[in-house]
Amino acid sequence: MTITVTGVPRKTTSNVLYLAVLPIIHTSPTQQFGFGLTEEILTLFPDEDFATRFFEDEADNYITIFDNRTKYMIGGHVAGWEIHKEPTADGRVIVKVIQHVR
Numbered sequence: 001m002t003i004t005v006t007g008v009p010r011k012t013t014s015n016v017l018y019l020a021v022l023p024i025i026h027t028s029p030t031q032q033f034g035f036g037l038t039e040e041i042l043t044l045f046p047d048e049d050f051a052t053r054f055f056e057d058e059a060d061n062y063i064t065i066f067d068n069r070t071k072y073m074i075g076g077h078v079a080g081w082e083i084h085k086e087p088t089a090d091g092r093v094i095v096k097v098i099q100h101v102r
Helices: 056-073
Strands: 002-005 008-011 013-025 038-045 078-087 093-101
Touching (some): 013 056
């Protein structure tokens, strides 16, 4: 696909990334600022070795969450996203995310 921006043709290219779910534990010195609160964050890594290995049923939930947020991550050089599950040797799946850029 060729995209023309201000008269200059640009080809769309892509970055291959992998979804990871990371636990966060807050260590603020005081309770008022959330000491001990826990949460999970979704992030992307360019290396498959850092991908979270999901069970099939939990992967779908994280994919839905991520997919619902991609509309906020389009703009500038980012033209779009694709999300794919890939099986692993141990019967689980990793999530491959293609970021289309131009």
